[in-house]
Amino acid sequence: MYRSLLLFSFFACSTSFAQNNDQTTIREIFNQALSRGESHNMLRELCVDIGPRLSGSPGAAAAVEWSRHKMNEYGFDSVWLQPVMVPHWVRGQQEIGRIVNSKKIGNKEVSITSLGGSIGTGPAGISASIIEVKNFDELKQLGAKVQGKIVFFNRPMDPTKINTFAAYGGAVDQRGNGAVEAAKLGAVAVLVRSMGTGIEPYPHTGGMRYVTGVKLIPGVAISTKDAELLSKLLKDEKDLQFYLETHCQILEDAPSFNVVGEIRGGEYKDEIIVVGGHLDSWDLAQGAHDDGAGCVQSIEVLRLLKSMGYKPKRTIRAVMFMNEENGLRGGTKYAELALQNKEKHIAAIESDRGGYTPRGFTMSGSENSKSIIKSWKPLFEPYDLWDFNQEGGGADIGPLISQGVFQIGYLPDSQRYFSIHHTPEDTFDKVDKRELELGSASMAALVYLIDRYGLK
Amino acid sequence: MYRSLLLFSFFACSTSFAQNNDQTTIREIFNQALSRGESHNMLRELCVDIGPRLSGSPGAAAAVEWSRHKMNEYGFDSVWLQPVMVPHWVRGQQEIGRIVNSKKIGNKEVSITSLGGSIGTGPAGISASIIEVKNFDELKQLGAKVQGKIVFFNRPMDPTKINTFAAYGGAVDQRGNGAVEAAKLGAVAVLVRSMGTGIEPYPHTGGMRYVTGVKLIPGVAISTKDAELLSKLLKDEKDLQFYLETHCQILEDAPSFNVVGEIRGGEYKDEIIVVGGHLDSWDLAQGAHDDGAGCVQSIEVLRLLKSMGYKPKRTIRAVMFMNEENGLRGGTKYAELALQNKEKHIAAIESDRGGYTPRGFTMSGSENSKSIIKSWKPLFEPYDLWDFNQEGGGADIGPLISQGVFQIGYLPDSQRYFSIHHTPEDTFDKVDKRELELGSASMAALVYLIDRYGLK
Numbered sequence: 001m002y003r004s005l006l007l008f009s010f011f012a013c014s015t016s017f018a019q020n021n022d023q024t025t026i027r028e029i030f031n032q033a034l035s036r037g038e039s040h041n042m043l044r045e046l047c048v049d050i051g052p053r054l055s056g057s058p059g060a061a062a063a064v065e066w067s068r069h070k071m072n073e074y075g076f077d078s079v080w081l082q083p084v085m086v087p088h089w090v091r092g093q094q095e096i097g098r099i100v101n102s103k104k105i106g107n108k109e110v111s112i113t114s115l116g117g118s119i120g121t122g123p124a125g126i127s128a129s130i131i132e133v134k135n136f137d138e139l140k141q142l143g144a145k146v147q148g149k150i151v152f153f154n155r156p157m158d159p160t161k162i163n164t165f166a167a168y169g170g171a172v173d174q175r176g177n178g179a180v181e182a183a184k185l186g187a188v189a190v191l192v193r194s195m196g197t198g199i200e201p202y203p204h205t206g207g208m209r210y211v212t213g214v215k216l217i218p219g220v221a222i223s224t225k226d227a228e229l230l231s232k233l234l235k236d237e238k239d240l241q242f243y244l245e246t247h248c249q250i251l252e253d254a255p256s257f258n259v260v261g262e263i264r265g266g267e268y269k270d271e272i273i274v275v276g277g278h279l280d281s282w283d284l285a286q287g288a289h290d291d292g293a294g295c296v297q298s299i300e301v302l303r304l305l306k307s308m309g310y311k312p313k314r315t316i317r318a319v320m321f322m323n324e325e326n327g328l329r330g331g332t333k334y335a336e337l338a339l340q341n342k343e344k345h346i347a348a349i350e351s352d353r354g355g356y357t358p359r360g361f362t363m364s365g366s367e368n369s370k371s372i373i374k375s376w377k378p379l380f381e382p383y384d385l386w387d388f389n390q391e392g393g394g395a396d397i398g399p400l401i402s403q404g405v406f407q408i409g410y411l412p413d414s415q416r417y418f419s420i421h422h423t424p425e426d427t428f429d430k431v432d433k434r435e436l437e438l439g440s441a442s443m444a445a446l447v448y449l450i451d452r453y454g455l456k
Numbered sequence: 457m458y459r460s461l462l463l464f465s466f467f468a469c470s471t472s473f474a475q476n477n478d479q480t481t482i483r484e485i486f487n488q489a490l491s492r493g494e495s496h497n498m499l500r501e502l503c504v505d506i507g508p509r510l511s512g513s514p515g516a517a518a519a520v521e522w523s524r525h526k527m528n529e530y531g532f533d534s535v536w537l538q539p540v541m542v543p544h545w546v547r548g549q550q551e552i553g554r555i556v557n558s559k560k561i562g563n564k565e566v567s568i569t570s571l572g573g574s575i576g577t578g579p580a581g582i583s584a585s586i587i588e589v590k591n592f593d594e595l596k597q598l599g600a601k602v603q604g605k606i607v608f609f610n611r612p613m614d615p616t617k618i619n620t621f622a623a624y625g626g627a628v629d630q631r632g633n634g635a636v637e638a639a640k641l642g643a644v645a646v647l648v649r650s651m652g653t654g655i656e657p658y659p660h661t662g663g664m665r666y667v668t669g670v671k672l673i674p675g676v677a678i679s680t681k682d683a684e685l686l687s688k689l690l691k692d693e694k695d696l697q698f699y700l701e702t703h704c705q706i707l708e709d710a711p712s713f714n715v716v717g718e719i720r721g722g723e724y725k726d727e728i729i730v731v732g733g734h735l736d737s738w739d740l741a742q743g744a745h746d747d748g749a750g751c752v753q754s755i756e757v758l759r760l761l762k763s764m765g766y767k768p769k770r771t772i773r774a775v776m777f778m779n780e781e782n783g784l785r786g787g788t789k790y791a792e793l794a795l796q797n798k799e800k801h802i803a804a805i806e807s808d809r810g811g812y813t814p815r816g817f818t819m820s821g822s823e824n825s826k827s828i829i830k831s832w833k834p835l836f837e838p839y840d841l842w843d844f845n846q847e848g849g850g851a852d853i854g855p856l857i858s859q860g861v862f863q864i865g866y867l868p869d870s871q872r873y874f875s876i877h878h879t880p881e882d883t884f885d886k887v888d889k890r891e892l893e894l895g896s897a898s899m900a901a902l903v904y905l906i907d908r909y910g911l912k
Contacts, residue, residue: 030616030618031616034615034616035615035616159490159491159890160486160487160490160491162486162838162839162840162894164890197890198889198890357813357869357871359840382618383618384618384815384843386842387840413813413869415813415888415890415891415894416888416890416891419888419889419890432871432872432875433654433875434615434620434653434654434871434872434875435871435872438618438871
């Protein structure tokens with residue numbers, strides 16, 4: 001009772017808030033999230049009850065229905081679906097990677113998994129010798145030597161980079177473009193060292209591309225542990241043989257949806273603040289950190305503000321984007337519709353870096369808007385958010401840049417992320433409730449401030 | 457080769473380092489830790505190969521030998537043991553807590569565990585009705601009503617505190633003093649809500665005290681999940697009965713040791729910088745975060761500096777303190793011997809808050825020394841350490857305060873700590889390699905700076 005009286009006194013006043021009222025409101029947002037937050041419960045439903053949600057899969061369809069239902073249940077003003085056609089790739093049953101007849105270890109199965117979007121080898125498999133490279137320059141220097149071989153891309157993520165996303169950025173070209181570059185030189189398949197920070201026994205999947213006019217060859221990831229083994233063997237056995245068998249298939253595009261929920265604003269209802277994550281996830285696990293966390297945090301931002309009786313000036317939208325992992329069709333469609341419907345987005349916030357302890361926000365856009373947000377830094381310091389200096393937004397909100405929409409990325413601690421990213425280990429139990437709810441509260445606090453004061 | 461030449465150029469120069477050389481050295485410390493760090497390997501040996509290490513147990517003795525061996529293996533200048541007598545408490549085999557004949561749920565076993573240092577009930581057990589209180593004031597108001605009953609202390613850790621150690625500090629009096637306060641009023645046992653941040657199915661153990669002249673009654677922790685259940689039942693069933701059976705025993709004090717290793721300084725070899733953690737751990741798990749992490753990080757600080765060819769001006773010591781959890785005998789003995797041997801400690805650094813991502817350091821002591829350390833803050837910012845503002849040191853280094861030794865606590869992220877602290881969940885797999893190694897590097901960087909420049 002005391003609490004609700006207190007809340008009334010915050011929100012009954014429609015004129016602009018003093019700094020110290022903002023402090024109190026933000027304190028209340030964090031209190032609510034930490035004592036009665038719903039993010040962790042929602043994440044359990046999305047990850048444990050539904051599970052993997054690759055675009056075009058039954059899991060993705062279930063997740064669409066789940067999030068529509070959830071946002072309706074929380075009483076948002078409107079909840080709707082945005083139809084979008086998505087790539088439909090399936091892994092198939094069996095994935096075999098085998099070192100064959102090594103002088104040192106004989107035959108040995110290694111831990112591999114197809115990269116998303118790859119063709120399969122089919123039941124005949126591929127048998128070939130392996131040639132290791134660290135980058136595309138080395139590959140090009142090999143030239144005709146690559147013909148008929150499996151190219152093994154083995155450049156590790158740089159462990160000395162403190163920001164693990166920077167280490168990822170420095171290695172992921174091998175996964176994305178390795179198959180195309182190797183195929184140009186006549187390779188029959190590519191084996192890519194997993195994008196992981198440590199030495200792990202399981203592989204990391206992730207998207208790869210083909211381009212028109214270049215032969216399609218299979219691309220698979222190998223665990224960092226087995227990549228180390230393979231590299232060691234190759235030092236002495238230049239003609240080491242490998243057998244690869246995968247059964248993945250690229251099917252016809254499938255119908256799917258972005259899911260959008262909003263709380264309509266009062267004074268400036270045509271100004272939209274978007275907060276979102278992506279609903280699709282890789283098929284190997286539950287997509288808990290990537291990006292179940294971002295989805296439930298986005299819904300929770302609206303739920304928190306609504307449950308506190310907050311009446312926004314502007315319209316606040318939670319968007320569950322479909323197909324970030326292998327196509328970005330949802331993000332593209334959302335921006336297309338925003339343009340078509342002449343919507344005015346003043347800021348877009350994305351959470352897609354895992355559900356870990358908050359550190360701050362990345363930003364991309366006008367210097368003036370950045371300065372406004374940086375001026376709020378003292379309001380975030382009691383909650384240990386201190387990093388407002390990095391450039392960046394997010395993949396799904398990226399297509400809004402051409403409409404001049406200010407981009408914000410939620411920035412949690414990054415140390416653990418690339419040990420579970422795109423692997424069988426990205427499961428609900430890896431997410432800490434407090435860390436997750438703190439993220440929701442941080443995003444809600446930022447949305448509250450943008451709503452009160454705008455960004456110019 | 458390139459790297460070792462570079463190192464030579466850092467350290468060959470014996471005059472004071474410019475800021476930019478410090479930057480380069482600290483970068484090298486982090487590079488070494490993140491690419492060739494030994495903390496995680498050491499922790500595996502200590503936690504998986506040895507396991508639980510409660511004072512007086514065979515595990516504690518094995519840990520003493522392990523750390524002596526490890527520091528010798530790494531070639532520290534001296535490694536020695538400091539004998540110390542420690543409390544010897546054993547849990548015994550069976551621990552039973554049972555709700556008896558509840559009108560709502562009949563009989564139900566709940567998840568309990570004895571608090572460290574408690575007496576047991578013995579095979580006869582204790583049957584009594586339960587009375588719930590939130591704090592000692594409520595207890596005192598109950599007065600004679602407590603007679604013959606089991607007092608149930610059920611004040612949760614405040615989930616809204618961002619610093620979980622503050623929340624712990626606000627609740628732990630129930631665990632430490634509950635049995636004494638309840639016994640004064642004639643209670644027969646105490647049941648204490650576990651010191652955990654979440655609702656968990658497992659109990660948290662931890663130390664409790666008896667005082668001379670007050671009857672000894674058993675103290676046990678109940679899981680937060682079952683504390684919630686019990687509290688709910690008690691709302692309708694005021695005379696709810698409970699059966700408690702534990703077999704723990706307080707044995708004679710046992711001989712044990714602190715383990716000390718050092719690298720001797722050149723210019724000011726009599727000035728000692730100590731870095732340490734506690735070797736003992738609770739018996740329910742592997743003591744990975746509490747405090748295996750702090751032990752291996754302390755050894756790693758010396759190993760890192762030594763492996764880089766660094767020649768310290770001052771003497772740098774790693775101390776594995778024995779018996780932090782239930783007696784602090786090791787910390788007390790270390791300070792006693794320092795005084796007796798007229799040693800001059802210029803700083804003591806303790807790591808005992810888990811092996812999570814670094815945030816900064818707490819400090820306690822002269823304002824001048826604090827200012828010197830704060831002036832180094834820019835050197836730590838590239839590694840995301842930003843919090844140098846909190847007061848504090850550590851339990852084991854606390855006894856050095858009376859000798860005027862400046863106190864420093866390693867400060868990692870605190871969000872996950874109290875979901876595993878003192879529980880069966882404090883296991884090796886809960887520690888992330890990067891987070892752990894970053895902590896070692898942060899401590900090594902601070903030790904390096906204190907060694908170069910002193911603290912006054």
